[in-house]
Amino acid sequence: MKEQTGExxxxxxxxHWLTIQPSxxxxxxxxxxxxxxxxxxxxxxxxxxxxxxxxxxYGWCGNGRRPSSRLAMFKLLLMKHVWNFPTTKAALxxxxxxxxxxxxxxxxxxxxxxxxxxMSRAFGDFAADGTASSLFAAFVKKxxxxxxxxxxxxxxxxxxxxxxxxxRDEKSAAAELAAVRAAADAGAADYxxxxxxxxxxxxxxxxxxxxxxxxxxxxxxxxxxxxxxxxKLHVAVADGDFPLAACLTSASVHDSRAAMPLxxxxxxxxxSLYDLxxxxxxxxxxxxxxxxxxxxxxxxxxxxxxxxxPDDRGExxxxxxxxxxxxxxxxxxxxxxxxxxxxxxxGRTVRVRxxxxxxxxxxxxxxxxxxxxxxxxxx
Numbered sequence: 001m002k003e004q005t006g007e008x009x010x011x012x013x014x015x016h017w018l019t020i021q022p023s024x025x026x027x028x029x030x031x032x033x034x035x036x037x038x039x040x041x042x043x044x045x046x047x048x049x050x051x052x053x054x055x056x057x058y059g060w061c062g063n064g065r066r067p068s069s070r071l072a073m074f075k076l077l078l079m080k081h082v083w084n085f086p087t088t089k090a091a092l093x094x095x096x097x098x099x100x101x102x103x104x105x106x107x108x109x110x111x112x113x114x115x116x117x118x119m120s121r122a123f124g125d126f127a128a129d130g131t132a133s134s135l136f137a138a139f140v141k142k143x144x145x146x147x148x149x150x151x152x153x154x155x156x157x158x159x160x161x162x163x164x165x166x167x168r169d170e171k172s173a174a175a176e177l178a179a180v181r182a183a184a185d186a187g188a189a190d191y192x193x194x195x196x197x198x199x200x201x202x203x204x205x206x207x208x209x210x211x212x213x214x215x216x217x218x219x220x221x222x223x224x225x226x227x228x229x230x231x232k233l234h235v236a237v238a239d240g241d242f243p244l245a246a247c248l249t250s251a252s253v254h255d256s257r258a259a260m261p262l263x264x265x266x267x268x269x270x271x272s273l274y275d276l277x278x279x280x281x282x283x284x285x286x287x288x289x290x291x292x293x294x295x296x297x298x299x300x301x302x303x304x305x306x307x308x309x310p311d312d313r314g315e316x317x318x319x320x321x322x323x324x325x326x327x328x329x330x331x332x333x334x335x336x337x338x339x340x341x342x343x344x345x346x347g348r349t350v351r352v353r354x355x356x357x358x359x360x361x362x363x364x365x366x367x368x369x370x371x372x373x374x375x376x377x378x379x
Contacts, residue, residue, distance in 0.1 A: 058071070143242070
């Protein structure tokens with residue numbers, strides 16, 4: 001059908017969803033009653049994301065006692081982020097209270113709802129398998145395949161964590177291991193980290209980024225330095241506030257160190273023209289990498305760097321040309337996504353510990369935002 005109509009995958013997905021949405025909502029309302037906005041978003045989420053992967057991976061093998069449905073438990077985690085429940089325990093309490101919520105997850109009776117400890121074990125399995133990250137990547141590709149993204153913006157946001165910061169010895173050991181691996185690639189102990197990133201793939205670059213919980217600092221809009229303990233989430237966003245890729249690092253990691261791995265991940269998700277970033281990403285290596293990828297970098301100049309060479313001096317003084325400054329305004333999309341994640345989809349309610357579990361928690365929120373924004377973007 002797509003070959004006959006000349007549709008892209010994204011256009012086919014949009015037409016298919018717009019066709020089935022009215023009848024699907026009507027059918028569900030006949031079963032559980034009138035749907036509110038959150039319930040409609042949850043249904044779009046459950047129908048748009050390839051949740052069948054979970055059923056296939058965690059399905060009952062036929063031996064022993066039939067386990068609790070992992071698919072239903074994953075739906076509960078999605079529900080937690082749609083309604084912005086502060087904890088999984090609160091989401092479970094709401095599901096036990098409201099039959100309509102229980103049935104949306106797939107449990108017919110209260111006796112089917114798992115205990116807190118069962119949900120905790122399932123969460124650990126999902127985190128270890130990278131379930132949310134793989135579902136997010138698959139959904140983004142389905143929406144963006146065959147579509148051209150004009151502006152791609154990157155930025156980071158602080159993530160407060162409820163765990164102790166890594167000790168100096170723990171951080172030193174992790175840094176030493178990463179340095180040895182990076183030096184082996186360069187053939188020397190002294191190397192330029194950003195320059196080496198250009199020659200590696202995304203998976204290798206991501207593996208060399210620190211991921212321990214530690215302390216981070218940044219200047220806020222009022223010029224004051226603020227500190228937090230936890231992590232830093234780096235996000236790439238397309239026009240329409242649609243998230244393309246994300247990675248999680250230690251809070252102390254400078255934004256520039258995550259730029260190229262993030263851009264590599266986003267390149268695998270969609271074809272784009274312009275890379276927009278603030279002054280934290282003002283580095284020669286990042287600009288060169290953007291150009292080598294076929295993009296036009298529009299990166300604000302960092303006044304603290306000064307004019308490092310005669311070639312740079314003119315660019316530093318002019319900063320962003322007026323024609324590109326209009327395009328640079330689109331960078332606000334990544335800030336809106338970060339703010340929306342914090343305010344409405346779990347960014348401020350990280351209760352789990354450890355990099356893998358915190359990443360799962362945040363990717364669930366980004367998955368909700370991706371589905372939420374795709375409805376607006378595709379329509």
